[in-house]
Amino acid sequence: MKKIKKIKIKINGSFKSVKDNTNLSVLLKTLKIPLKKVAIELNQEILDKKKLNKQILKNNDKIEIVHFIGGG
Amino acid sequence: MVSLKKDKFIIAGRNFKSRLIVGTGKYKSMSQCAKAVKLSGASIVTVAVRRVNIADKKKALLMDYIDPKKVTYLPNTAGCFNSKDALRTLRLAREIGGWKLVKLEVLGDKKNLFPEMIETLKSTEILSREGFNVMVYCSDDPLMAKRLENAGACAIMPLAAPIGSGLGIQNYTNIKIIRRQTKLPLIIDAGLGQASDATIAMELGCDGVLVNTAIAKAKKPFDMALAFKNAVIAGRQSYQSGRIKKNLMGSASSPLKGII
Numbered sequence: 001m002k003k004i005k006k007i008k009i010k011i012n013g014s015f016k017s018v019k020d021n022t023n024l025s026v027l028l029k030t031l032k033i034p035l036k037k038v039a040i041e042l043n044q045e046i047l048d049k050k051k052l053n054k055q056i057l058k059n060n061d062k063i064e065i066v067h068f069i070g071g072g
Numbered sequence: 073m074v075s076l077k078k079d080k081f082i083i084a085g086r087n088f089k090s091r092l093i094v095g096t097g098k099y100k101s102m103s104q105c106a107k108a109v110k111l112s113g114a115s116i117v118t119v120a121v122r123r124v125n126i127a128d129k130k131k132a133l134l135m136d137y138i139d140p141k142k143v144t145y146l147p148n149t150a151g152c153f154n155s156k157d158a159l160r161t162l163r164l165a166r167e168i169g170g171w172k173l174v175k176l177e178v179l180g181d182k183k184n185l186f187p188e189m190i191e192t193l194k195s196t197e198i199l200s201r202e203g204f205n206v207m208v209y210c211s212d213d214p215l216m217a218k219r220l221e222n223a224g225a226c227a228i229m230p231l232a233a234p235i236g237s238g239l240g241i242q243n244y245t246n247i248k249i250i251r252r253q254t255k256l257p258l259i260i261d262a263g264l265g266q267a268s269d270a271t272i273a274m275e276l277g278c279d280g281v282l283v284n285t286a287i288a289k290a291k292k293p294f295d296m297a298l299a300f301k302n303a304v305i306a307g308r309q310s311y312q313s314g315r316i317k318k319n320l321m322g323s324a325s326s327p328l329k330g331i332i
Binding site: 032070 | 095096097098099102105118119120121122123124126129133134135145147148150160163164165166167168169235236262282284285
């Protein structure tokens, strides 16, 4: 049986192991992220939320997903 | 009589109904925050940009409690101590839903939370060039306020006192000087402790006030939200009504003619 290759990424400061060639759009759906209410950064570059399905994750990618919370 | 309806509060070309801006931090719960915001009558609320909690998918979101279509969200850069972080935060905020009206706040000291004005000025210039409408938290220095205006700020927001201190306005003279020199919206941001502080700010000629801790941490936040709402209206009306001159001696209110 062929072994599925995995890569290590970092999301919001925590390491996560995902399948190689994972598309960011799929990952965010799995994590149930409400796309309309967040902004996403990949390796410190802000991503266009409409083009997430074209973003294939690589080993050591750093993803930041932010939203609005209460603040003064 | 000065009609409040005709008295426009315009920031970056948009007219806002209320001159009271409230922060959404430090509340016991989101529902408490939402109710206080409603009672305050605020048209603008400040919000912070932070990481989504990936582990807790059921955690409530601020947008579920305060509808950004009904109340204008003003993303801030609270917690940023340099221009780089502030710019990154506001660019992300814009990406969430197209927010261009933002509050820039670059802090310089973790204890007194005073603004780092060199970094603030630098950030104002860059953000304005990028098309942001930048409301700027700043020191109460009239010279620096002028430089921010020249750098493209859409509102000048000097502190009354350190953030969350509740000390009220410490430097009336500087606020009056800034009022006299700028036609931009002048909003007192930070340091107010009670409703009368907001009235004083408005009577000094400020266009609005921004309050968070004084409402969120009051014993009765809902009552305090209402008190601030009324205080801002009272202060504005008082300012526009033209106060009497101060006199050293007394002046009787009852006529002396016909005295028995």
